[in-house]
Amino acid sequence: MATTQTYVGQSILRKEDPELLTGRGRYTDDLSVTGMLWMSVVRSPFAHARIKGVDVSRALQTPGVVAAFAGSDFEWAGPLLMAWPVTDDINNPPHMPLATDKARYQGDGVAVVVAESRGAAMDGAEVVDVDYEALPAVTDVEAALEDGAPIVHDDFGTNRSYTWSLTNGEIDEVFSKAPVVVKERYRVQRQVPNAIEPRAIVVEPNMASGQFTMWSSTQIPHVLRTAMTLATGIPESKLRIVAPRVGGGFGSKLQVYPEEALALAVARRLGRPIKWTETRSEGYLATHHGRDQVQEMEIAADEDGKILGYRANILANMGAYLRIIAPGTPVLGGFLYCGAYLGDAYQVTITGVFTNTTPVDAYRGAGRPESTNAIERAIDALARRVGKDVVGIRRMNFVPPFTEPHQSIGGLSIDSGNYPATLDAALGMFDYEQLRKEQQARRDSGDVRQIGIGFSTYLENCGWGPSKIIGNVLNYAGGGWEAATVRCHPTGKVVVITGATPHGQGGETVFAQVAADQLGITPDDVEVLFGDTDISPNGWDTYGSRNAAVGAPAVAQAAERVREKARKIAAHELEVAEDDLDWTDGAFRVKGAPDRAKTIPEVAFSAWTAHNLPDGVEPGLEGSSFFDPENLVFPFGAHICAVEVDTETGKTEVLKYVAVDDIGTVLNPMLAEGQVIGGVVQGIAEALYEEATYDESGNLMSSNMANYGIPGAPEVPSIMVGMGSVTPSTTNTLGIKGVGETGTIASPPAVLNAVVDALTPLGVTQIERPASPENIWRAIRDARGGAA
Amino acid sequence: MIPAAFDYVRAGSVDEAISLLGSHEDAKLLAGGHSLLPAMKLRVARPSTLVDIGRLSDLSYVREDGDRVAIGALTRHHDVANAEALQQLCPIVAHAAGQIGDPQVRHMGTIGGSVAHGDPAGDLPTVLLALDAEFVAQGPKGSRSIPASGFFTSLFETALTPDEVLTEIRVPKAAAGWSFLKFQRRAQDWAIVGVSAVRSNGGVHVGLTNMGLTPLRAAGVEEAVGSGADPASAAARADEGTAPPDDAFGSAEYRRELAKVLVRRALEEAMA
Secondary structure: OOOOOOOOOOOOOOOOHHHHHOOOOOEHHHOOOOOOEEEEEEEOOOOOEEEEEEEOHHHHOOOOEEEEEEHHHOOOOOOOOOOOOOOOOOOOOOOOOOOOOEEOOOOOEEEEEEEOOHHHHHHHHHOOEEEEEEOOOOOOHHHHOOOOOOOOOHHHOOOEEEEEEEEEOOHHHHHHHOOEEEEEEEEEEEEOOOOOOOOEEEEEEEOOOOEEEEEEOOOOHHHHHHHHHHHHOOOHHHEEEEOOEOOOOOOOOOOOOHHHHHHHHHHHHHOOOEEEEOOHHHHHHHOOEEEEEEEEEEEEEOOOOOEEEEEEEEEEEEEOOOOOOOOHHHHOOOOOOOOOEOOOEEEEEEEEEEOOOOOEOOOOOOOHHHHHHHHHHHHHHHHHHHOOOHHHHHHHHEOOOEOOOEEOOOOOEEOOEOHHHHHHHHHHHHOHHHHHHHHHHHHHHOOOEEEEEEEEOOEOOEOOOOHHHHHHOOOOOOOOOEEEEEEEOOOOOEEEEEOOOOOOOOHHHHHHHHHHHHHOOOHHHEEEEOOEOOOOOOOOOOOOOOHHHHHHHHHHHHHHHHHHHHHHHHHHHHOOOHHHEEEEOOEEEEOOEEEEEEOHHHHHHHHHHOOOOOOOOOOOOEEEEEEOOOOOEOOEEEEEEEEEEEOOOOOEEEEEEEEEEEOEOOOOHHHHHHHHHHHHHHHHHHHHOOOOOEOOOOOEOOOOHHHHOOOOHHHOOOEEEEOOOOOOOOOOOOOEOOOOOHHHHHHHHHHHHHHHHHHHHHOOOOOOOOOOHHHHHHHHHHHOOOOO | OOOOOOEEEEOOOHHHHHHHHHHOOOEEEEOOOOOHHHHHHOOOOOOOEEEEOOOOHHHOOEEEEOOEEEEEOOOEHHHHHOOHHHHHHOHHHHHHHOOOOOHHHHHHOEHHHHHHHOOOOOHHHHHHHHOOOEEEEEEOOEEEEEEHHHOEEEOOEEOOOOOOEEEEEEEEOOOOOEEEEEEOOOOOOOOOEEEEEEEEOOEEEEEEEOOOOOOEEOHHHHHHHHOOOOHHHHHOOOOOOOOOOOEOOEOHHHHHHHHHHHHHHHHHHHHO
């Protein structure tokens, strides 16, 4: 059946922007409820300390303070949800919302104070007297696995949480016989996600009915509702979770946080509404961090650089507790240490490690920026070893173009791909030969400022994700489908209800585009509702680039069901058989007499009045769907970066950046381009600027925006985005892959490879992340034999 | 974040401000507030009373005064950066003021606040130290002039007494040759290391930012230049007498080397 595609593929402006850009968006912190109290969390200043006593009496004497509770004052129905036990023998400590025996990271909550104002709650929190016995702390994954290291969870007797591994092919044989083996070691430094809107929570109890409403700045209201039931025992039927406008998440709000359970428990206990809003510096301690891996990456190859095998050994820092999908986060990259390349054997081993640090979990890209860092930098090392250029070595190892699913050596069944096409398109946009000439001229003249060019021809997996696979193969506790309802109002306006929870991606716009095309109406006729478990009861929310890849097909399927019902009614009203109707130009038209037609709004009115419906057709015009994909989706692309490095100071400037991403069908090119640009900027930040560091005692040194180092507009160039290659996904009928994370996945190694390329004449072959001025200065000094 | 509780009074004149400082224990002056208020919000600073002098517009001016340029202590960085008298007669001050923070900071922060805060990472204190500026302070016993060389006494500490108000900054005319190099990772950051070089009587004055507890003069460099050394060999002495911090922005070791590179570049620019 032909559908009239009108809006999908167009750069229409965001439906949500008039509200957001004029300050009319309501975020959680904008909400007040009559009788509301403020909560403040008392946090451990020590990274590791025994809690010998908590005395809240001085807090209770503080003006405005209503109540104060230590961890032992709460009884929980269960721990905070950890949904991804990647192995059967994983060490998974139950994580209670407040610590009672030991504080295990700086910022671990030990008590809460509740007061009539936010200031009073903070005043009270300052005078809660906690008797700590400070213990030695460990923050580094390698140190944590050494004999005699401080043990974060005493019961386990080890800081090892799990070891997950995957082997394909004759790995030992391939490596022992290979003429060339390159072995690289990378540290993927810890990141602070820094969503622009800090976390915030408001809980309103109805003590008569036993119903609770929680507004939270979360990416996952649906998952959170289930998790809150598990933690507090309040049944899901009595819990309404609302994620109002949410100002970004990047994975940091894909979490079930202690404060959410605490606000609910305190509201139930006091019978009064409770509000908590994180301060920015509090968020640096208490909102989960990202990355933090030590990687050993090996490639086996022949003398020409043809790759034979891949072997990676990863130590992944989990922080002090296992948060919701923390163990699985590195595993999301576990099938991608071969990148977009061929090979005969593959082995990845990932060990999750406890440390006395803020828990680590998903951060934009989640596991795939880490694997891409390893393979895209190691392939450059291979090129250097065998004397090939970095473009040629990629071309000779690419999986050739394919349109039917390809079984990768990493164990994935990849939907479709044309890796050389994105590389060709990116080179075409980059003015590559000219920059290489300029680079040579600077090398020849010994210029203080050297130029480098770096590549990243990445492949990723996203669109989380077929329920059967993530459950049965990956051991994930949740599902991966998405739900949608399309409801036609009597006058023909349409409401789309999605189980996705967009929080900045533009989901309202693209879902409206998809529905409009299916129904022959305009996106302006469509309202998209989401983020409230009473309005949208079913869903798995937004993360893992699944809005477009899983959410949109669900909307399309629900709209198609509406249209199929409408066809029956239209045929009846036009007094023809259903088969005699064509769906063209946004209406059902009688074959051979296209002026005899019915639009969806016309049918919606008939369905509402129900005066003249065909036999067996119920009133109303509404359709729902649960879309569960058969597979993940696999975006890929080529990113090229040019940098200029001041070889005396180590300061790097990004001169030029080209990104060509193949994301299958593009729903809205403007929004896709925005996703790529934002992701690339975030990745440049990761490559050059951002690092969360701890001192020996476990104090977070990069503790706020002043000393953490998020670059601003002056530090990043304009990013040139190309969408020149489109290989539709075979995973969903719309052909969509996903674009939310490609930028952060692809860009760090492109930038780091460019820095190393710039410094090659100085003998530098390796750079620590981030490639800060000091780290570059050290690399140059070390290459020169220790003298700067 | 929410500061600890404090009282607030607005002074209508410098004299009233001085008297309010004298009558309130632990009182602090509030000018632009761009250093003090963040510290209070983090509850690192907990003054009992804020004496707001931000509206004393008679302390906002830039004017030529004999062989000097006089700058009112409450002149905002934006106005310092755009003062014609400074751009022509002492351009390093105008230039440096234009490099502070971001536009919002430059429209609120004041030159007097920057000086009185005594932050070794601040831009203007080093410039003013290199220029041998004078700071005019008014107290209960009248007015006095403090040379820059004796003003910055330790980390966040100055020669001002608790009941004194900094009212004016006086700089020499110095338009011959100068260089202001601020090395930072992001445009809005404090300097990891900063260098201010100003030609003076055939020699050069060199100030260092963030290389110790106070803004510093690179005495060894100045001496070497005075003895005829070229910029590269003079700059090799840039870290003499310094005690740079080790922090999230850079190690002490890196700062020492950075100072040498930047001083060489600054000398080359100032002497060109």
